[in-house]
Amino acid sequence: MKQLVVLSGKGGTGKTSISAALAFEIHQQLQQELVIIDADVDAANLALLYHPDVRMETIFVDAEVARIDDARCTACGICAETCRFDAVIPGTPYAIDPIACEGCAACTLVCPTQAISLQKEASGKWYVSQSPVGPMLHAELDPGGENSGKLVTLLKQQGTAASQENQAPIMLVDGPPGTGCPAIAACSGADLALLVTEPGLAAFLDLKRIHATAKHFNLPCVLCINKADINPSIKLQIMAWAAQENIPLIGEVDFDEQMLQCVLQGEIITQAYPLSKAARQIQALWPGVKTEFGL
Ligand code: SF4
Ligand code: SF4
Numbered sequence: 680m681k682q683l684v685v686l687s688g689k690g691g692t693g694k695t696s697i698s699a700a701l702a703f704e705i706h707q708q709l710q711q712e713l714v715i716i717d718a719d720v721d722a723a724n725l726a727l728l729y730h731p732d733v734r735m736e737t738i739f740v741d742a743e744v745a746r747i748d749d750a751r752c753t754a755c756g757i758c759a760e761t762c763r764f765d766a767v768i769p770g771t772p773y774a775i776d777p778i779a780c781e782g783c784a785a786c787t788l789v790c791p792t793q794a795i796s797l798q799k800e801a802s803g804k805w806y807v808s809q810s811p812v813g814p815m816l817h818a819e820l821d822p823g824g825e826n827s828g829k830l831v832t833l834l835k836q837q838g839t840a841a842s843q844e845n846q847a848p849i850m851l852v853d854g855p856p857g858t859g860c861p862a863i864a865a866c867s868g869a870d871l872a873l874l875v876t877e878p879g880l881a882a883f884l885d886l887k888r889i890h891a892t893a894k895h896f897n898l899p900c901v902l903c904i905n906k907a908d909i910n911p912s913i914k915l916q917i918m919a920w921a922a923q924e925n926i927p928l929i930g931e932v933d934f935d936e937q938m939l940q941c942v943l944q945g946e947i948i949t950q951a952y953p954l955s956k957a958a959r960q961i962q963a964l965w966p967g968v969k970t971e972f973g974l
Pocket of ligand 1: 747751752753754755756757758759772773789790791792793794795
């Protein structure tokens with residue numbers, strides 16, 4: 680099984696639309712089920728395009744937060760003085776703000792009556808679903824939920840098991856924006872990163888950041904420039920940088936009203952409008968990926 684992670688370093692580049700459309704094209708070409716993972720657990724939206732049938736829903740329990748045993752609290756206030764995260768709410772008894780609590784345990788050590796303990800807290804849900812192209816793993820982290828990197832790792836472990844079970848040739852991971860823990864977890868174990876950018880200064884800067892992250896983990900990268908025709912001068916700068924960094928440019932996708940329509944209607948362009956310009960340009964990414972995979 681080959682693992683492709685799609686990254687952008689920034690939201691709003693069209694990464695998820697391209698991931699979904701590319702997965703659909705790969706499925707068409709191989710006539711085999713793939714495994715797809717939405718690793719953007721903080722703002723998952725691949726399911727909005729794939730409308731998968733949820734087969735299993737599991738609570739994600741990972742974060743630890745402090746809890747005060749009211750009966751033991753003497754309202755001395757030592758915990759509030761100790762907490763660096765302003766997570767203790769004064770009162771009689773004192774209480775903990777579970778959103779602000781980082782689970783550092785400092786308060787548990789100073790409480791003179793041992794009224795505070797750390798408890799596991801549910802911070803989201805993860806799902807095993809069936810999409811039109813194969814098994815799909817996705818999740819929803821609660822607002823303020825922690826450990827998104829761990830949740831991405833869990834999805835990828837489940838995805839790897841599903842790939843083995845289904846003998847899926849490809850696992851496609853729609854990565855999260857940014858370069859933090861979830862992005863690093865999304866890169867882990869991948870064979871290739873497809874970097875999706877758009878010709879804008881902010882996107883270019885974030886592209887360089889995510890490429891530096893991928894490079895740090897020795898992850899080979901290929902590049903796709905989305906909305907490639909909207910800013911020719913920055914597009915040329917991106918192309919020059921990619922050439923300098925030895926990142927193969929495997930495709931460009933021009934701005935296409937039908938792509939926009941698909942986002943608004945929750946559709947996948949290679950499925951809904953396979954003959955549109957953008958769909959044909961996304962279909963053309965697969966040979967580039969295939970070559971890099973040595974397939
Ligand atoms: S340190 Fe313990 S006893 Fe004091 S206010 Fe906090 S929970 Fe209550
Ligand atoms: S566990 Fe840490 S962050 Fe949470 S309330 Fe206690 S001191 Fe504050």
